[in-house]
Amino acid sequence: MSILTVENLSIGFGSNSAVREFDLGMSERDRMGLVGESGCGKTVTALTLAGLRPESAWATGVVRYGDQSGSNMLAMSERQLATLRGGTVVMMPQDPAAALDPAKRIGRQMGDVIVRRHRVSRARARSVCVDVLERVGLRRAEERLRSYPHELSGGQRQRVVLAMAISCRPKLLIADEPTTALDVTAQAGIVRLLSQVVAEEGIALLYITHDLSVIAALCQDVMVMYGGRIVEFGRVKRVFRAPHHPYTSGLLTAIPASNFQEGHTRGARLPTIPGSVPALGEFPTGCVFRDRCSRATERCIDTPPRSLAPDGYFECWHPIMETE
Amino acid sequence: MIGHIILRRTASALAGLVVASVVIFLALSVLGGDAATVVLGDQATQENITALRQRFGLDVSPPEQYLRWMKGMVTGDLGRSHLTGAPVGPELRRRLPVTLPLTLLGLSIALLIALPAGLYSAVRHQRASGALISAGSQVGMAIPVFWAALMLSSFFAVRVGWFPSGGFVPWSESVPGALESLVLPAVSLGIIQAAIFTRYVRSAILDVMRSDYIQMARATGLTWTQSLWRHGLRNAAIPLVTVVGLQFGVLLGGTIIIENVFYLPGLGSMIVGAVNQRDLIVVQSVTLVLTAIIVATNLATDLSYRFLDPRLRSQ
Amino acid sequence: MTERATEFREPYEVPELSAEPVSRQRGRRRVPLTLWGGSLLLSLAPIAAFVSFFWTPKDPTAQDIEQRLSSPGQNGYLLGSDGFGRDIASQLMAGAQNSLVVGGLGVSLALLGGITLASLAVIRSGWLEEVIMRLSDVVYAFPVVIVALILSAKMGPGNLPGILAVAILFTPVVARLVRGSAVPLFEREFVLAARAYGRGRTYVFFRHILPNLSALVIVQATVMFAIAILLEASLSYLGLGVSPPTPSWGRMLRDAQQFLSVAPWVAVWPGLAIIVTVLGFNLAGDGLRDLADPKLHRAVR
Numbered sequence: 001m002s003i004l005t006v007e008n009l010s011i012g013f014g015s016n017s018a019v020r021e022f023d024l025g026m027s028e029r030d031r032m033g034l035v036g037e038s039g040c041g042k043t044v045t046a047l048t049l050a051g052l053r054p055e056s057a058w059a060t061g062v063v064r065y066g067d068q069s070g071s072n073m074l075a076m077s078e079r080q081l082a083t084l085r086g087g088t089v090v091m092m093p094q095d096p097a098a099a100l101d102p103a104k105r106i107g108r109q110m111g112d113v114i115v116r117r118h119r120v121s122r123a124r125a126r127s128v129c130v131d132v133l134e135r136v137g138l139r140r141a142e143e144r145l146r147s148y149p150h151e152l153s154g155g156q157r158q159r160v161v162l163a164m165a166i167s168c169r170p171k172l173l174i175a176d177e178p179t180t181a182l183d184v185t186a187q188a189g190i191v192r193l194l195s196q197v198v199a200e201e202g203i204a205l206l207y208i209t210h211d212l213s214v215i216a217a218l219c220q221d222v223m224v225m226y227g228g229r230i231v232e233f234g235r236v237k238r239v240f241r242a243p244h245h246p247y248t249s250g251l252l253t254a255i256p257a258s259n260f261q262e263g264h265t266r267g268a269r270l271p272t273i274p275g276s277v278p279a280l281g282e283f284p285t286g287c288v289f290r291d292r293c294s295r296a297t298e299r300c301i302d303t304p305p306r307s308l309a310p311d312g313y314f315e316c317w318h319p320i321m322e323t324e
Numbered sequence: 325m326i327g328h329i330i331l332r333r334t335a336s337a338l339a340g341l342v343v344a345s346v347v348i349f350l351a352l353s354v355l356g357g358d359a360a361t362v363v364l365g366d367q368a369t370q371e372n373i374t375a376l377r378q379r380f381g382l383d384v385s386p387p388e389q390y391l392r393w394m395k396g397m398v399t400g401d402l403g404r405s406h407l408t409g410a411p412v413g414p415e416l417r418r419r420l421p422v423t424l425p426l427t428l429l430g431l432s433i434a435l436l437i438a439l440p441a442g443l444y445s446a447v448r449h450q451r452a453s454g455a456l457i458s459a460g461s462q463v464g465m466a467i468p469v470f471w472a473a474l475m476l477s478s479f480f481a482v483r484v485g486w487f488p489s490g491g492f493v494p495w496s497e498s499v500p501g502a503l504e505s506l507v508l509p510a511v512s513l514g515i516i517q518a519a520i521f522t523r524y525v526r527s528a529i530l531d532v533m534r535s536d537y538i539q540m541a542r543a544t545g546l547t548w549t550q551s552l553w554r555h556g557l558r559n560a561a562i563p564l565v566t567v568v569g570l571q572f573g574v575l576l577g578g579t580i581i582i583e584n585v586f587y588l589p590g591l592g593s594m595i596v597g598a599v600n601q602r603d604l605i606v607v608q609s610v611t612l613v614l615t616a617i618i619v620a621t622n623l624a625t626d627l628s629y630r631f632l633d634p635r636l637r638s639q
Numbered sequence: 640m641t642e643r644a645t646e647f648r649e650p651y652e653v654p655e656l657s658a659e660p661v662s663r664q665r666g667r668r669r670v671p672l673t674l675w676g677g678s679l680l681l682s683l684a685p686i687a688a689f690v691s692f693f694w695t696p697k698d699p700t701a702q703d704i705e706q707r708l709s710s711p712g713q714n715g716y717l718l719g720s721d722g723f724g725r726d727i728a729s730q731l732m733a734g735a736q737n738s739l740v741v742g743g744l745g746v747s748l749a750l751l752g753g754i755t756l757a758s759l760a761v762i763r764s765g766w767l768e769e770v771i772m773r774l775s776d777v778v779y780a781f782p783v784v785i786v787a788l789i790l791s792a793k794m795g796p797g798n799l800p801g802i803l804a805v806a807i808l809f810t811p812v813v814a815r816l817v818r819g820s821a822v823p824l825f826e827r828e829f830v831l832a833a834r835a836y837g838r839g840r841t842y843v844f845f846r847h848i849l850p851n852l853s854a855l856v857i858v859q860a861t862v863m864f865a866i867a868i869l870l871e872a873s874l875s876y877l878g879l880g881v882s883p884p885t886p887s888w889g890r891m892l893r894d895a896q897q898f899l900s901v902a903p904w905v906a907v908w909p910g911l912a913i914i915v916t917v918l919g920f921n922l923a924g925d926g927l928r929d930l931a932d933p934k935l936h937r938a939v940r
Binding site: 050051052055056078079081082083085086087090091092093095098099100101102103104112113116117148150161164165168 | 450535536537539540541542543544545546547548550554555558559562632633634635
């Protein structure tokens with residue numbers, strides 16, 4: 001059952017495009033990862049899909065929630081978008097500390113969301129809050145209702161944010177790097193929790209990150225984004241074992257003591273992808289990755305076409321094939 | 325918990341006031357001469373100075389003068405003006421009911437204008453209408469408050485005659501009359517102060533608009549307007565209260581000047597008159613009263629933003 | 640004080656220092672409109688003041704009772720004449736001198752005092768920094784008018800009370816600004832590199848850190864200048880400024896008040912002069928702030 005269809009989405013600021021020809025299809029219980037370095041366009045994609053596109057950004061293409069009869073999200077007004085947000089799609093932002101209103105108690109904030117969404121009484125909402133908070137692993141939930149955000153740790157706050165998100169009962173949860181602001185222990189906890197919760201609640205998940213190891217643990221499919229384009233897409237298992245695109249390969253080998261690539265010796269120098277991500281508007285013409293790619297030739301001045309693979313696609317003139 | 329903070333802050337404010345009183349006393353009665361030397365000026369011979377000091381009650385040591393003065397502030401006996409001979413204390417008390425309401429009225433008008441204007445210019449910050457308000461506040465900030473008063477007066481008082489161009493009807497005589505006398509002065513004050521506040525309101529709202537918790541509120545299904553209303557205003561109020569506290573001194577300075585434009589018998593005209601006459605004793609006491617008003621207001625705003633922002637409550 | 644509470648302690652938005660130290664910045668950033676417009680406006684006063692040293696349409700102090708309150712253009716008075724028949728245009732030009740003197744001296748003294756104080760505090764850190772913080776906290780909220788009034792009472796009329804009031808009140812402000820911005824700079828790479836070479840704190844402060852603060856200081860200076868001009872005008876309006884016959888914008892307004900009903904233009908021109916000049920300084924300051932850190936105006940997320 002299709003939840004979300006995205007066709008040829010392009011997003012940009014002024015005369016620059018941040019994202020180009022983005023396609024996506026998600027069904028119930030799908031778990032999709034979107035991976036890329038900072039500056040590749042993933043956050044603005046997430047915001048757009050969540051109905052929170054900044055006013056300064058333009059977008060073309062089709063974003064449709066639900067079935068074919070639904071309207072294009074890109075053409076909706078704020079009011080219409082607000083209806084979609086929460087109930088259909090909800091976004092969990094990066095920084096949990098800032099995502100909660102510092103002047104309101106947790107119970108109040110969560111309660112507001114529940115009362116509004118489900119039209120129940122405050123008392124009923126309160127017990128739902130406790131319920132959900134316990135579900136996300138927050139101990140002493142009843143007490144926590146009376147706390148202010150600054151009285152909780154980063155990990156606890158992220159759990160509260162997750163709780164608020166799922167209390168809306170969305171079909172799709174978009175998580176934008178939810179663990180970057182947390183320490184390592186808290187990170188692992190949140191990832192485990194997320195996995196558990198989306199399975200229990202039957203929510204589809206779009207997980208956005210630069211951290212490949214989390215994708216491996218959490219998602220079935222992965223999209224690799226560079227320079228605003230999806231350069232590779234496929235099943236996590238396959239992509240990690242045998243990536244076709246040189247950028248994906250580079251990302252994978254850059255993981256210290258990576259278990260994903262054969263032939264990676266311990267103690268050897270950590271490989272990195274030479275160069276750095278260009279700023280918006282400074283991407284090369286043709287293949288976006290050609291300035292940093294060891295396999296680039298003159299062919300790469302033309303934009304490579306989308307080549308289909310059994311489980312997805314990639315865009316490269318000189319892909320890495322399994323025989324190599 | 326809260327009680328502790330109130331106590332500590334109040335004590336701190338009082339301590340500050342005491343320090344200020346010492347500074348004021350030193351500035352006016354000790355450093356570079358006192359009332360006697362200033363009045364005599366070139367004709368200052370030792371005998372003249374001593375004689376005058378005796379008349380003014382300045383023939384005791386500075387620390388004792390200071391203590392006498394402080395005692396006088398509490399009991400109400402602040403000596404007499406060397407010019408008019410009128411007792412200072414009662415005069416001060418008589419003039420407070422002009423200055424304080426005027427300042428508060430000015431502040432209210434300023435906020436009444438600035439809050440919607442700043443909000444609008446923040447929400448529409450990318451359109452021309454928002455930019456226009458910003459520009460307007462820039463110009464407004466550059467206008468001397470007494471010029472605005474003169475312009476308003478020339479139209480509304482002289483030309484159209486809706487309001488008096490000067491003078492004050494005491495509250496005891498007629499409340500509407502008193503209010504009428506305060507309208508033009510308060511509006512002059514308010515407009516200029518509003519121009520200053522608008523920038524801060526705009527900035528505070530913009531900060532809130534960019535915040536993650538507003539984005540989260542929208543993510544759970546609220547529109548911009550709804551999320552600003554529910555979450556934004558309270559959080560924007562915090563920096564605004566601070567600004568009002570900081571700007572109060574400026575506002576009071578404006579009141580002092582405005583009282584002179586409209587011939588209002590308040591503390592402002594009292595101090596300016598005294599300065600013109602080099603009547604240091606009066607200047608000293610009025611300055612302290614004005615300082616006390618500023619300190620009190622700062623204390624009030626300090627405590628209220630602690631109340632507004634839960635993060636500060638344990639400090 | 641928590642960070643949150645001090646956010647608005649700066650009465651004027653302090654721009655963040657740009658990412659690259661001044662010594663290495665290359666390329667020109669587009670100069671904002673506010674900077675152009677502001678600089679244009681604020682230059683009117685100095686030009687007028689300068690010219691007035693050599694020439695004014697008429698003698699600004701010459702009275703001509705016959706021609707009093709002439710309207711603009713009448714009787715050869717470009718902008719009209721005041722209650723005593725003095726040429727308004729000439730008074731405006733000469734009055735500019737006074738305003739700029741007060742502004743210039745006041746601001747210079749404040750900068751001198753503030754930077755000195757900050758230097759001492761930074762080089763010899765300790766109780767002095769505490770004192771500066773406390774002091775500037777106190778004076779932020781205190782109106783400069785009252786300080787000027789006290790000084791006037793002591794010293795008598797003239798420009799000095801205004802100049803000193805600005806100097807006294809803004810020295811702690813400047814000191815705090817300089818010191819506050821200098822401290823994080825000590826941790827930056829180019830400073831650490833210099834220190835690694837064996838340079839002492841003093842050298843590093845004057846050679847590397849202060850130049851990078853010049854933008855901040857200039858912005859603060861424009862703000863102070865604007866305040867000084869308004870202060871001078873206010874004091875003169877109250878009769879406490881420079882004595883006649885020296886022309887002053889504020890006193891022109893004081894003289895004009897009685898004639899509001901018959902000749903309002905006498906009050907309009909000096910007011911406009913003040914507004915234009917102050918606006919010029921404010922806009923220029925804003926423009927400089929934009930130039931130093933355009934990130935302050937980033938779009939809403």
